[in-house]
Amino acid sequence: MKFSKLTIGIIGGTGLDQDSTILTNIKMVKAPETPYGQPSDSELVYGQIDNVDVYILGRHGRQHDISPSNVNYRANLWTLKQLGCTHVLATSACGSLKESIAPGHLGIMDQYIDRTNVRGGRSFYKVAHIPQPRPFDPTVQDILYKSANEAGYICHRALTAVCIEGPRFSTLAESRLYQSWGADLVNMTMVPEVQLANELGLIYATLALITDYDCWHSDELSVSVDLVTKTLRELSTKAKDVLVRSIKHMKQIDWTKHLENKAIIARNSIMVE
Template identity: 55%
Template structure:
């Protein structure tokens, strides 16, 4: 049986017609401190158990470098989640990843600096394929079902933030083959893997970072906020359709294999 943790400000908890059997669950302090909020929203979508968590806190008062990623992921695991499905506001580094589109994330390049990124003293968790391929396909099917404009196979450059990139950095990341840029994929993805959780990201493209010659599409807070508002409805539909598909799949063998891989990667606790 699956249980899906959703991280991000999706607004799912605001629509009781979408989330059934809604209840607020208190989240205790973890061995790694307090999660972003002391309560999460629990409920069901199409009879699938779902837990909603705000990455930056319900007041959005934590910048990306201050999010307690370890506490957030640990709490979701303790609540019985098998999957983590997240949304990320991101900028585009390539012309074909247009603002207003959804990017289905497949790879990341880590440019973060000092975030705690492991639960253990020594662990070597595989990250060749950080995002589950089956769920990626389900996200793509969900996008088609709801008529969302999307592009699969995105490589996200995860930067420290909270500042936006310089022009030189933006051009560099573009030249590396990065497709989108954001501030929260790392360490979420490797931490989820250490806990044996399936992790997938839905990128909500808000701008062209600062490399694009169209200055009207260069990243700024006002543009990001406006695009996120525009993308809220369609991303919510994509999440719901993806969750329905995850719930209909038999994950028993893959969960066992994922758990074995995570446990086998630990060298010293």
């Protein structure tokens, strides 16, 4: 049986960005023009992992100078779709709201609570109602979790994150509020990225990199730029390992029916283009 061509887009968050060390046959590819303006970088890194075509796009730009509120999420996702990507694997730095989910751990995103408020470009259409009961693809979630376990990393599955506007960190009152909701993580970038990926029929999943305890924990473990940067150095190595292992597992699956179903759901969500 001939499988549908698998092409992976990796959106590298803080700590990963456009790191190409996991790829072979590397070259730079000019980002195609989009109806939504310029993506985060004018060029993407292209290469292969186990003969699977992979494009890497840094969410915050090559100089890491794009704030979460200013990321052109539509242009980023549109670019990956134009380049033929069928799947998007994203990494995202997150703060933990639970003692058991410690800095240095990995997590698999399953649900989000949207607390963003000033971001434009939330849809590719005038009116579209994309379903979001399972915004992150369950099959890829399982693969990411399996790959992390294979490597011996502590990884938490089925996590719920509160996506805040940023770029500031939470107040203590906000952090305790999110805990009272039963959320696991705080994040700044998954919305509207995951929504837009679903509108394009892309199979999307996020690997969470746990950098801190937000601000509800003791002072020495509360979120700060220094702590986040230090923890991400360790986590970026783990994340790259998990991504490579995951892509090798994904290569063994025939995604044809899965992609067809995603395309139908995306098309049926459009009311006014």
